[in-house]
Amino acid sequence: MMGQKKELQEYPYRYETHCHCCWCSACAVSSPREMAEAYRNAGFAGMVLTDHFLRGNSAVDRSLPWGEKMKRYYEAYEAARDWAAGKDFQVLFGLEHHYGDGKEVLTYGIDLPFLLEHPDIDKLPLSEYAKLVHKAGGFLSMAHPYRNRGYINMNVGPQPEYLDGVEVYNFYNRPQENKKAFLLAKKHRLLPTSGGDEHNCCGASIGKSGIALKRRVSTGEELVTELKSGDYRIIVDGELSWM
Numbered sequence: 001m002m003g004q005k006k007e008l009q010e011y012p013y014r015y016e017t018h019c020h021c022c023w024c025s026a027c028a029v030s031s032p033r034e035m036a037e038a039y040r041n042a043g044f045a046g047m048v049l050t051d052h053f054l055r056g057n058s059a060v061d062r063s064l065p066w067g068e069k070m071k072r073y074y075e076a077y078e079a080a081r082d083w084a085a086g087k088d089f090q091v092l093f094g095l096e097h098h099y100g101d102g103k104e105v106l107t108y109g110i111d112l113p114f115l116l117e118h119p120d121i122d123k124l125p126l127s128e129y130a131k132l133v134h135k136a137g138g139f140l141s142m143a144h145p146y147r148n149r150g151y152i153n154m155n156v157g158p159q160p161e162y163l164d165g166v167e168v169y170n171f172y173n174r175p176q177e178n179k180k181a182f183l184l185a186k187k188h189r190l191l192p193t194s195g196g197d198e199h200n201c202c203g204a205s206i207g208k209s210g211i212a213l214k215r216r217v218s219t220g221e222e223l224v225t226e227l228k229s230g231d232y233r234i235i236v237d238g239e240l241s242w243m
Contacts, residue, residue: 018195024051042207046090056098102152141165171205
């Protein structure tokens with residue numbers, strides 16, 4: 001009990017690292033502003049908006065020119081960011097990139113110029129996608145690596161050699177799926193992340209997942225620095241935890 005109280009004091013700033021909005025994720029129901037407001041009301045310091053990229057369940061019109069498609073993603077982030085301005089809440093930009101067989105990686109530390117400079121990056125295999133993201137200083141954590149659903153090819157495993165981290169806790173995963181993700185991270189010495197995978201501002205995961213930091217972060221670059229330091233805690237069902 002005392003240890004948990006001390007950690008709450010040491011890591012007071014909570015950030016959701018996996019959430020969606022209806023502007024860019026076809027499976028989401030809430031707007032960028034509604035999602036940001038929900039996490040702020042839950043006492044979080046910020047969130048990373050990680051909408052489904054083009055090969056995933058995207059709501060972005062794929063017939064648009066590349067630049068227009070990328071601006072649609074950034075406009076969703078900007079809408080949440082602008083709402084949060086002056087409210088002591090930080091919105092960061094990210095993506096959930098589907099690279100095939102239902103497998104996805106959460107991508108942090110990239111921005112609109114990066115996307116504009118790499119047309120059709122969504123079509124690359126994970127090896128090439130990871131190379132470009134890492135060159136730009138980004139961070140990749142595999143989302144729900146062992147989620148067993150009909151749209152996911154369970155015969156295709158994770159590719160840890162291209163990852164920085166693993167989402168070891170996903171609120172909507174089954175316990176055994178999260179346990180396997182935890183073991184994957186331990187085996188390959190990958191950094192743990194936690195995410196709500198929330199698509200609804202009234203969803204059950206709000207406030208129950210994410211990471212807790214010692215200090216506030218205001219850019220994707222700062223988030224990556226904190227993750228790579230390993231000096232943070234993951235949030236598991238609302239409580240601080242570590243591997």
